[in-house]
Amino acid sequence: MKIKRVRIENFCCLHKVDIAFDEITSFIGPTGVGKSTVLRALDWFFNGEKSVALSTDDIHSAVAGAGGERISVEVEFDGLTDFDREALGRYAPDDAATVSIWRTWDNGEDKITGKALAYAPFDEIRSVLGGAMAKRKAYNELRESTPSLGLPPAGSEKAVNEAMLAWERAHRDQLTEAEVEDTHFFGFAGQSKLAQLIDFVFVSADLRAYEEADDQKASAIARILDHAVDRTEADAQLGEIEENAQLARQAVHDDVYGPALKDISDALSVEVAKLTTGRQVIVTPRPYGRRGRPRRHSG
Known part of the structure; x- marks a missing residue:
């Protein structure tokens, strides 16, 4: 599934814009015409509930203060796969070549709507x-x-x-075509229909290095790397190495500390038997980390 067309109304410096997208889309123009604003509008569309909050300052000057202050970003998708259709359900029936979803901000109220087949x-x-x-x-x-x-x-x-x-x-x-409000598109109710299909990452031209210093899921670079680098095979091999290392550490602890701890366990059990019946104390070694020795023996 990919973006086919974007329609933006009253977002910052963009009054009414209709943009067709291709496999590769370039925005060319002088500073201040709204190239980055298109991407910021898409960032709000995809990630508004996570990090992009709008206010009256984001309303286009043509409608600001005139009442009915409404911002709208509509995205039309095509290239739907069977997986996409299954995730989107009634919003992407088998005979539909595209699916349209739009997000609106109207006097502080954020709504998400999609065209779906409904009774x-x-x-x-x-x-x-x-x-x-x-x-x-x-x-x-x-x-x-x-x-x-x-x-x-x-x-x-x-x-x-x-x-x-x-x-x-x-x-x-x-069923007939209808406009249906649905917060599940972006996972508000845990379903996250679009989140499992598209992860839109906006990297600003003035991105500061310190903002990306921590390798966290929310950071732009980390999210791009998650898509660009397949860690599956490496994670599997590293997990196997760690598991084998843990078993080796346990074997060393059992061999070195085991006999002494058995004697301690037997002595403690004898003392406990003087106070109660049917009880036994067993002290075993617990390995810590790759280099460390046990800080204490647990039993």
Whole structure:
């Protein structure tokens, strides 16, 4: 799956921009026209919940202070694989060549929306205000008024959502295109649909070395290296070396400390037997690290 087109509205210096992407896309232009701003808008689209928070300062001057201050970044993807379709579910049906997802910031409210196939009456239930009870009521009313749907009873909002999704998967011929809000795209609820498909890393031209000094997952360079360097084989070999080394250390400790600790164990057991029955003390060596000797003997 790859980016096909990006549409940006009211983000910083970009009022309305529509950009088609190819295998390699270059932005060429003088300083200050918004080349980096396009990438920053994409950074907010993919990583807004983690590190990129917007404010009224990010609104384009044409709409700032005019009410209805809304920022929008829409990304259209193509080149969908079977893995992509499985992860995106109803947002990428088998007959769809592309999938569109957009993120909006409207007077401080951050929303994520995608175009999906849905059953229209279910969309009405999903949009019902008033919380879980109101949605359950709307679902039960539809279930009772249209028994031919064969909807199961549902006692919670989660059960309602699962029942509607299951019905939609089984009745694809009755679905139509709809705009569906869904926080699961970026893992807010632990599902992270896009995170398992694309990891967008924005490396600024003024990136400072000290900001990347720690090799952490969140750093831009570390994330790029995770994708560019396959550590699987090295990790497997290093893990085997460490396991063998641990076994060798244990053998040395058993050989050197074992006899003495057995004598200590026997002596302690004799003393404990004077106070209680059925008890025994066993002291064993515990190796520490690659070079160290045990700081204490444990039993």
